[in-house]
Amino acid sequence: MHESKTSPMGEDMRRKVLVLVGPVVVVPLGIFLLHHSRTRKLEELFSGPARAAQVSKLPYLPGYRYDLRAYERYTQERSYEALGIPSPPRIEPLSWPGGAAREEFEAMMRRRAEAVTGATAVLRLRSPSVYRERRPSPLLRITYPPDGAVFPPNLCTPEVEWEDPLDDIWQVKVGAGEREWTFVTHRRRWWFPEEVWEELKRVGGEIWVEVRGTRKDGSGPVYVSGRVHFSFAPCPADDFVVYRIVSPPFNPKKAPDMFVRDIRSFKEELFLSARRKYCFNCHTFSSKRGDEGKLALQVRYMAGGDYDLRVYLGIYDISSRKGWKVRLPFSIQMSTFVSWSPDGEKLAFSANQQLVTLHPVVFETQFAGEPTSDIAIYDLPENKAYLLPGASEPDLLEIYPRWTPNGDSLVFCSAPAGLHPAQVKYDLMVIPFEGGEPRPVPGASLNGRSNYYPRFSPDGRWLSFCTSDGGSLIKSSSDIYIMRSDLKGPPRRLESNVDYAADSWHSWSSNSRWLVFASKRDDGIYARLYFTYIDEEGHAHPAVRLPVKELPPASYNIPEFVAHRPPITDGNLYKAVRVEGPALSVQGG
Incomplete structure (x- = not known):
């Protein structure tokens, strides 16, 4: 029997293999053990009993409401002429309160806030507003999502946010049925991992989340927040939202870009660039599908050049991929807040408009309004446009038209002309689409409030609209109301509103179960997009935000739901x- 012997060359080769393979095995193993040890130490920080962070209802910080005493006589004296003062110019130059405020505000706007945008106390005091901010919580408290929130099942992963002035490390627990997940974070904002979010959708039912906080050095107790519960709706929202992003304050020279967002992901695409010289506004689709029908929008060109038509209506046929400019048969070409008839053949819009901005402030509100406005109809097959009889009175402002679901009438807003924008209070009116005597909508007119932005649900069951203390544009007192589409029965305030900030422009999903709306509830300055689920009885559930990883210092503006990605390129x-393109001249009716 012979013993096998390893040659010196073979032994050397084995040593080389061990040298090469050893680190491949040892290094990952070491990393794993180090990570496991670190995770175990972090988890030990939260072991043992925890104190419940019991926070009573937090009071609001002192806030401001509009002081309208200077404008009270406008209620009795309806016109500027009667007051012996000149009419406001079409565009009034912006003025900034205080010398340092402008630099301070512009510097703030340049910063990209990581979580929730803020504002200095100095600027808040300079801004008349109905926005109210709660006092910071003295203990750990989850601030988002709200308890009872209902999420669209097709929404991408959201975040959890909380306040905690004492701790510097937190443990997030999520539970659904028999399943639980635990995560540790060093920030007061935590995003659901995608695999966990998908599993929560699969499990369904009522889901809860709680946060525990302590000190990394182990010097403090462990606090645990109250549990927040949420669920998924039985039906999805539309997959896409088209909107503008606008930096405040508003003025007619702004050139905001338009974007389209797939809510199933964080993908935001440019829809139409303003190229720093256009204002594209009031975009609306004739079909809630988004991939068929037509798109209408108002266009204002604000740069140089010898162009006789600088304000006009734009139409784009999605099916043929062709579009055109429209020259209306009116002396004033401004045409905003357009609405398609149910058959997609006619447009109702606010015509003969002028725009004035007064006393702008640097936050969520300012005085903006229209000294003149009429309701007009554009019949595309006939290539005719005309002012609607009964909704084009010279002593009234008529604006914000919407077709009723059967197409035989229009709902629009009406108010006396000549008032200061702060004193305008719109009534909702209904009129046959061929014109006639308008009738006030019960509960949405002559109620001491301003009623505006009417929208019908695609299934024809509901009419939603906004109300505020006065005016319509950029009103921090705005709330969303709902009523039956037959205009019978009292309107009621949607449960998804907050009572301390603006909830404003909104759009229905194609299945009539979701509203997307602009809200300034996060900081009172910038509007974010929120979704609220509308159940079979027309009740709204606590609203949830469109998740955004990097917040721009700007407002999300005029959101429009569509079921499919519009096949339109910028x-x-x-x-x-x-x-520069040719314009289609429309005949007068």
């Missing part, structure tokens, strides 16, 4: 509606 749409 280049094609811009080519169709740019100022």
Whole structure:
């Protein structure tokens, strides 16, 4: 029997293999053990009993409401002329309160806030507003999502946010049925991992989340927040939202870009660039599908050049991929807040408009309004446009038209002309689409409030609209109301509103079960997009935000739900509606 012997060359080769393979095995193993040890130490910080962070209802910080005493006589004296003062110019230059405020505000706008945008106390005191901010919580408290929130099942992963002035490390627990997940974070904002979010959708039912906080050095007790519960709705929202992003304060020279967002992901795409010289506004689709029908929008060109038509209506046919400019048969070409008839053949819009901005402030509100406005109809097959008889009175402002679901009438807003924007209180009116005597909508007119932005649900069951203390544009007192679409029965305030900030422009999903709306509840300055689920009885559930990883220092503006991604590119749409293109002249009716 012979013993096998390893040659010196073979022994050397084995040593080399061990040298090469050893680190491949040892290094990952070491990393794993180090991570496991670190995780165990972090978890030990939260072991043992925890104190319940019991926070009573937090009071609001002192806030401001509009002081309208200077404008009270406008209620009796309806016109500027009667007051012996000149009418406001079409565009009034912006003025900034205080010398340092402008620099301070612009510097703040340049910063990208990581979580919730803020504002200095100095600027808050300079801004008349109905926005109210709660006092900071003295203990750990979850601030988002709200308890009882209902999420669209097709929404991408959201975040959990909390206040905690004492601790510097937190443990997030999530539970659904028999399942629980635990995570540790060093920040007061935590995002659901995608795999956990998908599993929660699969499990369904009522889901809860709680947060525990302590000190990393182990010097403090462990506090645990109250549990927040949420669930998923039985039906999805539309997959896409088209909106603008606008930095405050508002003025007619702003050139905001338009974007389209797939809510199933964080993907935001440019829809139409303003190219720093256009204002594209009041976009609306004739079909809630989004991939068929037509798109209408108002266009204002604000740069140089010898163009006789600088304000006009733009139309884009999604099916043919063709668009055109429209020259209306009116002396004033401003045409905003357009609405398609149910058959997609006619447009109702606010015509003969002028725009004035007064006493702008640097936060969520300012005085903006229209000294003149009429309701007009554009019949596309006939290539005719005309002012609607009964909704084009010279002593009234008529604005914000919407077709009723059967297409035989229009709901619009009416108020006396000549008032200061702060004193305008719109009534909702209904009129046959061929014109006639308008009738006030019960409960949405002559109620001491301003009623505006009417929207019908696609299934024809509901009419939603906004109300505020006065005016319509950029009102921090705005809330969303709902009533039956037959205009019978009292309107009621949606449960998804907050009573301390603006909830405003909104759009229905194609299945009539969701509203997307602009809200300034996060900081009173910038509007974010929120979704609220509308149940079979027309009741709204606590609203949830469109998740955004990097917040721009700007407002999300005029959101419109569509079921599918509109097959429109920025280049094609811009080519169709740019100022250099030919205009289709529309005949007078």
